[in-house]
Amino acid sequence: PESTGTGRFGKWLENLNDWNLSRSRYWGTPLPIWRTEDTGEEICIQSVEELYNEIEKSVAAGFMKSNLYKDKGFVPGDYNAENYNKIDLHRPYVDDIVLVSKTGKPMKRETDLIDVWFDSGAMPYAQIHYPFENKEILDRGEVYPADFIAEGVDQTRGWFFTLHAIAAMVFDTISFKAVVSNGLVLDKFGNKMSKRLGNAVDPFSTIEQYGSDPLRWYMITNASPWDNLKFNTEGIEEVQRKFFGTLYNTYSFFALYANVDGFEYKEADIPISERPEIDRWILSVLHSLIRETDACYNDYEPTKAGRLISDFVNDNLSNWYVRLNRKRFWGGEYSQDKISAYQTLYTCLETVARLMAPIAPFYADRLYIDLITATKRDNVISVHLAKYPAYNANMVDAELEIRMQTAQDITSMVLALRRKVNIKVRQPLQRIMIPVINDEQRKHIEAVNNLIISEVNVKEVNFVDGGTAGILVKKVKCDFKKLGPKFGKQMKAVAKAVEDMSQEAIAELEKEGKYTFNLEGATVVVETTDVEIINEDIPGWLVANEGKLTVALEVTITEALRHEGIARELINRIQNIRKSSGFEITDKIRMVLSKNPQTDGAVN
Template identity: 40%
Template sequence: MSDASTPVPGAPEGAHTFRSPPQQLKLPAVEHEILELWASRDIEGRSLRDQRKDGGQRPEFVFYDGPPFATGLPHYGHLLAGTIKDIVPRFWYMRGYRVQRRFGWDCHGLPIESLIENELGIHGKAAIEELGVPKFNAACRAGVLRFTQEWETVVRRMGRWVDFRNDYKTMDTSFMESVWWVFKSLWDKGLIYEGHRVQPVSPALGTPLSNFEVAQGPQEKDPVTRKEGHKRRQDPSLTVRFKLEDEQNAYLWAWTTTPWTLPSNLALAVHPEVTYVKVRVKATGEIAYLEPGRLAHYQERERIGETEELARLPGSELVGRPYEPLLPFFADYRTREDGTRWAFKVVSATYVTTDSGTGIVHQAPAFGEDDYNVGKENGLPLVNPLSLSGVFDESVGEFAGLFAKDADKKIVARLRSEQKVVDHDTIVHPYPHCYRTDQPLLYMALSTWFMKVEHLRERFVELNQKVHWVPEHVGSGRFGNWLANARDWNLSRNRFWGTPLPVWRCDKDPSDMVCIGSIAELEKLAGLQPGTVTDLHREHVDTITWASKAGGTMRRVKEVFDCWFESGSMPYAQNHYPFDEAQRSRVEQGLPADFIAEGLDQTRGWFYTLHVLSTALFDRPPFKNVIVNGLILAADGKKMSKRLKNYPDPNGVIDRYGADALRAYLINSQVVRAEPMRFGKHKKDTTGECVRDTVRLTILPLWNAYNFLVTYARADGWQPSKAALDVQPKADLDRWILSRVQSFLQEMIAEYEDYALSNLVPAYLRLCDDLNNWYIRRGRRRYWRKRGAAEDGLTPEQAEADKDDAYATLFRVLVTVSRAMAPVIPFFAEFLHQRLLVDTNLCDVEADEDSVHLMPFPEPSAELRDVALEQAVDSARQAVTLAMGLRERESIGVRRPLRSLTIAIEDTDLRAAVQTFEADILGELNVKTLKLSADDSELVTLTAKANFKALGRRLGKKMKVVAKAVAGLDAAAVATYAQTGSIELEGETLSGDDLRIDRAPKKGMVVASEGGITVALDTDISDELRHEGLAREVQNRVQNLRKTADLDVSQRIALFYRATGDLQKALARPELRAMVMGETLAEHMADLPDILPATAHRHSDKIDGDTIELAIVPQGAGTTEAAT
């Protein structure tokens, strides 16, 4: 490869020398520099909008970004989702795809409407209409984007690349027109109908509430069950009697907690399979029907006197029996025109329970969902005398003008006077309340627009099976169940700030309706000049009318869309489909998207609406892969709460530790698999200490490795080159780390492609451990070898080549790792790329090599792989660990040299491979010689254990007996088995890995064994070894002295000492004396004089019972001539 490339402007002049590394690593400062770099070189733009300098055409990886409400500030949940939404596109971009990432804003809906109502100081629909829709909507438009700047700041600071310039807003005319197109398409397919749905209504607001809003209502714990639920409220508990028309003096008893629904009673429901009882009340002689268990309940509470049982019958026998209307207002519905019975009869309903009331349920179809469904099944009429404000209209006589809840008392009074009340009590129960006004909600059937989805259920489920869910269970469980039980979608809202339903209807003939699918169509029908309509909000389109066939006027219906319908239309509407010709095929080819990611709470939200619309419109799933993230809780396990201040401010955490660390922390958790996560290191961590740990764990290891390379390369004059990136080193250590990096790449790619983000950081940490704690530590000497000198048994030429290989290998490793980690820690990866490649003029701007994020993701090379070598190092490191444990156990410090270490490994190839790392093992452990052996019988006692996994299935019940026999085998028998590989026990032939052989250290031996590797230390210490150990202790004390004296590492010294006993003997040995002097840079070593210069530093100590007194005096420039 040639080094002739277009250098990056501003890169340091001259050759390929590394820039000196920063003195101190300040991550937030580094990140700010990187942000500036990205901006100044438009790197983000080149990636996002695919404006590469090389102009290459790339296949498209389609990502849909779900729009957040623009009315709140971003919190940790958004940062987490943003991180996921950044990592995945970055990876696929590096894999050679084009990945458009457009930010979206959800601009419509109740959150912003409520906010504006509060700010304008008005409440309720009536107030808004009084103010006027144009003014209200203008306020919404002006207010909805107030936080976009804050969002952009935080999102960018997190390192997320997403296009804010080319964003989409659900209030854009183009977006809204596409929503119309979506609706019109559904309309043309016959999937839209007008119907009723029982909805919670806030009478104070005069508007129905969404389930979402209901859930936002006041909550409290039930004092008995301690369960969180709706705020509790006291209501009447009224039992009334309905007179049967076909039997004398006989009544059906029914119970209600909402007397205001009684005027609208149209039926009574019984469970067809429940047994009811017919009784005579002794005191009054009346005959009553109800469920016997409930009767007993009333009698226990002494609400009813004694009764005489007359008969028992199943509910099905009551079905169809007529009764007199309780109140006269809707008595006309008693019979149909043809004379058949219509309302006021007993109907069958399986939802009826016998745990409250009477077992006979009052039915007011307009005021309960179950009632409504029962009414529909039985062809009952729908009567609703209530307005949205909960006020009765003229149809209910004396109750007209009363608020429903206020009418309760008057209704009860009238029923009481008519002898229709059996029992009147109160009940305290959880009941939904308005989240804004705190008033109890009323349920009532309202006219709404529906999309038919129930017939699509099966298709939903089929298409959903093609989706790769992370984690899998959300797709098959929660979401799958939801799809299988999907209900027709109520997609209209009686609100103001939203996309208006594009339905115009004749005010004379309501059946004359037209659905508009585009602006052009509207202009044409209304006779307007093309281009007249530029905005589709209510204040603009509600005034557009035209003459109808029936001589009336075509006016738009009042409703606007549920904002979920808009977000579900996002795949089409963000590109103004199908109106924008240029984008048409992209939209069609971009469905399903390759990837989306949102929180678990979107199961019923965006995931669902995307699914419904793409199935209905295109018969396709909307996305191929989805990552569902869980909820982030505060460190104390509670929800994050601004009030409790139980979590650290995100900006503060980023400013202190950097975005990379926060990203790595968030992603290194099962929260990316839909599980909840506690943001904190411990329960009281409210400062983000957990993120500091992540800096230490994930960034510093890489930083240290980089710092090592650059420091030595600069000192040594080594220069990186393009050739170094393809280095084929000879040394085993180098070949090993390159192989190890390949397996790391393979693992990373597999995890990225599987969207298993929580496995990325652990894989990377394992590599860092290998890199820092073995590769660099063991290879350290190679970097500071003098050039041109024969060392380590190598000729000067060999030593030179080996050293170059070492530099090149480490350089290559760091470059590769920075690319593999770029999606996860985009700042630090970029920092490395800039320092290693850009500043050294090794990048070609024309080939878009000036940012790590424009580079291709590194492919693992099979040629560099050497699995056996990787295993050998594993084993060597394991042997070292075992031996370290032995030293610890025997209290022999690493400074004390030992004569020999024995490693027993049965496998011949592995043993030979471990041998190649002999010097490393001995160096790590401070041992003189290594003995390798295939046979560990002198070191350990063999015991055997049955391999349950292998034998269990084969032996079944005999397993226990055999296992016991195996455990009873003596060492000799096990040894025989180890040789022959077979044994007869309890009539079974066991062979191969039917037995697992364990090694227990023999008594009196310094031996440890694990996983087929046995190590033994020779702890017999000769005088020679002991003296060397002592000399090293002295050496250690001198080094400590150097440090307390704050001497430069290259500062020469004069060393003086006075020692006793063996210490004296050790230091008298010439070779040890030379060692101490060499390692401590001592130019002189002599007995301690009586007088020392002022620059001397002193220390005395006791080592193994002998004493030593030390003094060091700095030598050379800047110091006076030391006493000699």
């Protein structure tokens, strides 16, 4: 983040002091410098092979009895681990080596060590044994500089600095292109974890209890990596239930019916133009997701990517697509419509597995392998070897996404109103009423009218032209924190004018996003962001408002509606009994209902 980059790190570089490279320690990486006693001659050893050869010269000069590396069977130029395990280049063992100067004087090693941060800063070269091996791939820029590094913010003066310092000194370049600087993990109250306070969480027991992927998904989606995280195990449980549980149930639903019908994706892809609108919609949203998550990952924003994937799985795939299309998977012929449903849901699950793999590697791998094992649509042994999903702009239908989002918003509002008065969705209601503010909004709602009726279980959707005036009563409440600084001494007059706004004026405010008052000869403009628009329920109706969308639900239940609700409740109870009795979905059953005055009218 900028606060670490140009802030903490930038300030450190601006006030940079010389790097004291040496350290006085008993064990560590030695400074490879040998000097004569009078410091008049010295040598800096550049490789183990050079040291080996210099020891040979020292043996010949009589300063060493033998080459201790040769005695141990070490072979210069042989870079395998077995060969290097024969020797130890650390202090104090290397201090036994005495070399000979050009003038024949003995040379002993400088006793100090190299700062351990030099070891860390040399990591990009040491890990590939540069320049003795792999010199070409580093020089060509194939493995260097790093795309990004990840460490805590406390590494600003350590690893972040030494990586660049060595790169600048040796190659006159940078060592890495970006840093993901990790914040601290705090307890759920925002306090630093410590054994003394007894608020530390053991990561291993947490992984054992919840699994590594739910833990990782929780930590990454709950806060950006560079922000401090208030750790709460309840959050992991919520991730387990809401995301992983939902995704598992979605896959289980697909697998259950795919196995019944023998779907293995052997059929040719049904053209997008021939698929139902609901299939085209979810595939459009899927490709929008691919585009957005790819951008997030490239911008080092895994938190945003994870949240986008969660929202897609929960809100669009499970709670909308699967729920609206259950009947397409149930029974019936193996028709083109059913194949389209299978292909669409399979594509969504397979793509989600690849998108989530960087955050939940184990779960994604299992999901992907289970899918491709049945269909043979890929031959990789892991999702991490599969190609990342490719965005296809031709699959995106922005207009369709807007229409469906409108249906989702209206559905969400109506279901919230039902919960407000404890009316189950199984209980039919007569109508909802939607005041439309323009022709475009009406067109979008009309296109998904039947879908809304089915989802919220009402008989009809009525439109009211000209906004809410005359139908719904609204009031406007000032946000004084925003309006106070904006209008100052005029605030009292503005508040009075807002309080006295007519329904027509409120409708104009909603439609245009602002409203102009003339107060004592002065023009005052109030915007929707400056106020809160409140709906007042009318008798027999409940009203909800979100932005430019207002919905009224008639909550009066007639006798006919009550009977229909009882019938739906009966069906639900019977289905639950089927499930608890262990019946398969293909089993047909016979049932007997006892007479009951409360249900007889609903089933006769």
